[in-house]
Amino acid sequence: MKRRDFLQLVGRAGGAGAVYQTMTAMGVLHRPLNEPLDLTGNGKGKKVLILGAGLAGMSAAYELRKLGYDCKILEARGRPGGRCHSIRRGTVETETDGATQTCNFDPGLYFNAGPMRVPADHLTTLNYCKEFDLALEAFLNVNENAYYHTADPKFQSLGGGKLRHREAKADMFGYTDELMAKATSEGALDKELSKDDRDALMQFFGSDGWLGPPIQPKTTDDLNKPRTGVYGPNMRRGFSVLPGGGDNPGKLSTPVDRHTLFQSKVFFGFGYEQYIDFQMTMLQLAGGTDRLAYAFSERLGKVITYSAPIQEIRNDGSGVRVVYKGAGGAAREEKADFCICTIPFSVLKSISNDFTAPAKAAIDKIGSQYAVTGKMGMQFKRRFWEEDDRIFGGVTLTDQAMTQIVYPSTGFQSKKGVLTGYYNYDQQAEEFAKLSPQDRIKRALAEGSKIHPQYDAEFESGISVAWHKTPYSLGGWANWSDEQRKNEYALLLKPQGATYFCGEHMSYVGSWMAGAFESSHETLKQLHARASSG
Amino acid sequence: MKRRDFLQLVGRAGGAGAVYQTMTAMGVLHRPLNEPLDLTGNGKGKKVLILGAGLAGMSAAYELRKLGYDCKILEARGRPGGRCHSIRRGTVETETDGATQTCNFDPGLYFNAGPMRVPADHLTTLNYCKEFDLALEAFLNVNENAYYHTADPKFQSLGGGKLRHREAKADMFGYTDELMAKATSEGALDKELSKDDRDALMQFFGSDGWLGPPIQPKTTDDLNKPRTGVYGPNMRRGFSVLPGGGDNPGKLSTPVDRHTLFQSKVFFGFGYEQYIDFQMTMLQLAGGTDRLAYAFSERLGKVITYSAPIQEIRNDGSGVRVVYKGAGGAAREEKADFCICTIPFSVLKSISNDFTAPAKAAIDKIGSQYAVTGKMGMQFKRRFWEEDDRIFGGVTLTDQAMTQIVYPSTGFQSKKGVLTGYYNYDQQAEEFAKLSPQDRIKRALAEGSKIHPQYDAEFESGISVAWHKTPYSLGGWANWSDEQRKNEYALLLKPQGATYFCGEHMSYVGSWMAGAFESSHETLKQLHARASSG
Ligand SMILES: Cc1cc2nc3c(=O)[nH]c(=O)nc-3n(C[C@H](O)[C@H](O)[C@H](O)COP(=O)(O)OP(=O)(O)OC[C@H]3O[C@@H](n4cnc5c(N)ncnc54)[C@H](O)[C@@H]3O)c2cc1C
Ligand SMILES: Cc1cc2nc3c(=O)[nH]c(=O)nc-3n(C[C@H](O)[C@H](O)[C@H](O)COP(=O)(O)OP(=O)(O)OC[C@H]3O[C@@H](n4cnc5c(N)ncnc54)[C@H](O)[C@@H]3O)c2cc1C
Structure with a gap:
């Protein structure tokens, strides 16, 4: 196996840079996370405008309303959740180049295009699941029966390029x-x-x-x-x-x-499941990860205005004023005492604003280096990976561009199934992203058949998401270097006037839902302290 | 940690001797198991008497009836399943010394007193689950958040004797x-x-x-x-x-x-989840393992006569005659062309029969060395292992007599939970078995509190099974040495007249449900060939 690929997997599966970001942490002592978000006092009479109905924005509104704040969320998309998105029969995906796909999986089957797994240490994510009474199931990140696969001709003597873990x-x-x-x-x-x-x-x-x-x-x-x-x-x-x-x-x-085994460097694959955030037990939300997003949006109701893309953010004297495209395309304005902006920097960098020049530059820099990542859900007639290969859940890693197959962790021995046909990063993701949706399927089938020859006969339908080509996301997650954490990150942790930057990108749990929640809680502490003292 | 304990765990968790039994197999090529049981021809007019309504006996009857045989099962207990047994509110357990316990778990909670997990390679077990449309869930045998615990004062500097895996x-x-x-x-x-x-x-x-x-x-x-x-x-x-x-x-x-780490020998614990039958992905039957037993018994209906303990087995000329205690205690007789005896040798050795002297001696020898093993289910008010310790499923190993705690693999973040408070073998199992049920609970609480100090405050009720003190089982599973495989095993694989010995003990998958099924299929092939040629 090419060592490049497995090193990348280990280093990047948790979000490019996840490894070294956290390593810089050594020696710094911070609060434990199992404290509840314990804000007292009252936000009555204060208005907070929240940009984006992703997990960061919705959890912020949800908590602020407990304190009595008047909240309004403006969301560009027609649905809540942002990157926390699951695809089912009828879901339509349109990319920035106009390519459109409609999912036609069988009823009951779904594909987590964004988050699919929750580490046992991501307390805020688990806490919200508990608060909303959402059922959790095991997510099988480890399966000794899954394969390490290489397409490299040099290593085909290793079980035809396919060794069980x-x-x-x-x-x-x-x-x-x-x-x-x-x-x-x-x-x-x-x-x-x-x-x-x-x-x-x-x-x-x-x-x-x-x-x-x-x-x-x-x-x-x-x-x-x-x-x-x-x-x-x-x-x-x-x-x-x-x-x-x-x-x-x-x-x-x-x-x-x-x-041959030593030279294959297959051992670099072992690290995938050793990395702290990928160790067993991992969990998943029963019925699709978006259940978590909808649990918030159902509770927030009319607090969220959908299909309202922000076009301008102005710090107006003591408060904030934003301009968005309202129903019918007309520009509309909204004012508030505070603003929590959860728009990913990849998107925010192109939105007109009056932030300071260093803040603009920082947003532009980080916004330009978001992760390139893509995923495909594939429905098959038959769960041949279980029936023929005895693979129940888990991950097959390969040195092909598809990078990995993730098998479903539930519904064992049922008739059909949806697996993650690819989930890749960087150059590999770009290779798929530049293809038309139909050609992505062709390529996923071609690469996948080298691992599972049953692919061609059993395939029914597929749908893919290229996150950097998805409007209002324009990337998978923020990447930060050590240097940038010291400079740009520190700068953007401070509000611009009455506007706070919030979301997975403003956390050390980037590329995870917990990052969105942790950042939201951190922002609320700051905002509430200021509102209470003002 | 005492190396003795962990070596025992590794060597014996799969049934004492499981390791070396299979090792002797090297170099011998046998049929693949994913072949279906493919018997043709017709058993019409032939009567088969089956002793025991465990998984071996019931699967034998189920398959024989597909071929047209006339089957009757005589079962000593008032329920089907034998060792495949789950305990719920109202279940009564009486041991050979008369000690009686009644389960009073909350409705919906249960405890698998016998089998709890299915390896992904146990095809016959999985095939029957599929045939009967029984839902399977992940069984989390691996959890990096669970503990290795030692009570040894020398090693308390290792995280207070408690290291996460x-x-x-x-x-x-x-x-x-x-x-x-x-x-x-x-x-x-x-x-x-x-x-x-x-x-x-x-x-x-x-x-x-x-x-x-x-x-x-x-x-x-x-x-x-x-x-x-x-x-x-x-x-x-x-x-x-x-x-x-x-x-x-x-x-x-x-x-x-x-x-300190090296000297603790904690590393012997790592092997537990490496042993082939204990690797991820493991599965469990949704709702309790006994769903599998009841799936058979529902289909067999009146083929099974309950509360009918066999007292005598005679090979009568061309057929077989058995005597059992019928309703009201009267001795009753039953005759058939063939008999499949699935009574564990631990019980069979005391039943009157006319087998050959070497067969009697072999049954007596193996029947006297059945595994000593015990388990306790404990209901707690609160799933503190999840809430406080972030342990979702998996196994904590300890060098105390309790040996291990097995946490539930489902129902995460729900209110209450039942965990396996101990599951031990040999000397450790004997230490608990000799106590009264109440004293077993006291000891489980005392040992368990060293790992989870929450035990005392959160405990609600417990029920234990000492398998060698359980009537009609009198042990966990058969143990065979290499020598005995060559001699006693080979001898008992042959029928005594018209009587075949069948069950987990007559397989190389001993101590697993698959052993019962594999032995049953093997027996059917022999019996059917003989019946068809006769
Ligand atoms: C491929 C992939 C896999 C992942 N896997 C996991 C996983 O397994 N487990 C896990 O915990 N996490 C995972 N994550 C990370 C997780 O999805 C994110 O960290 C989290 O959802 C981010 O939430 P957020 O609120 O910060 O951002 P977002 O969800 O992006 O929310 C921002 C919101 O702002 C809106 N918006 C954007 N522009 C505008 C505008 N101009 N006007 C108004 N609104 C706008 C967006 O539509 C969106 O709703 C994954 C992410 C990806 C992409
Ligand atoms: C503690 C424990 C844990 C286990 N864990 C697992 C696991 O996780 N996974 C797994 O796959 N397997 C496991 N097993 C093994 C599994 O339970 C057995 O291998 C299997 O159930 C044996 O089936 P059997 O039909 O051979 O025997 P049994 O189930 O013992 O059936 C024999 C039947 O004969 C009846 N009988 C006995 N005497 C008489 C008599 N005189 N007259 C009439 N009937 C009589 C009995 O009542 C019983 O119903 C475990 C076993 C134990 C004890």
């Missing part, structure tokens, strides 16, 4: 532990470790690599014997013939060639 | 990879590996151990640089302060002391 891991850890046990027993760590610790390490190598004879403890002495030896077929790697009843003990499968 | 793994792999990278760069593997493979290995150590500066690839050259360096706080281990909105980048947590 369990096989790749068992072989990689097995061979490595065997080498390490040998080196250690030959003295390689004699200077580094005490005898006790070397002995412990030898036991670790034996058990981690499933080395030597299998564990069959009879006495405590047996248990303390280091398990060393050579790597071979074992109960982590699994069977080539499953064991059964009667006289059928099954047959263990055979490890792949060590040199 | 992610923390233990990150630190263990991190420290080890750091040591190995150093040794390798100092030449420890120069004789073993080519330069290319050493370079690949150095990259593996870097990425597996999350060593050195985090990945922030800018160019292809960057990506090819080996990630070496020292182990420190990282994005696998996670945060001590979660990142948030605004000016809160969070704080990475600090690794524990290396020497």
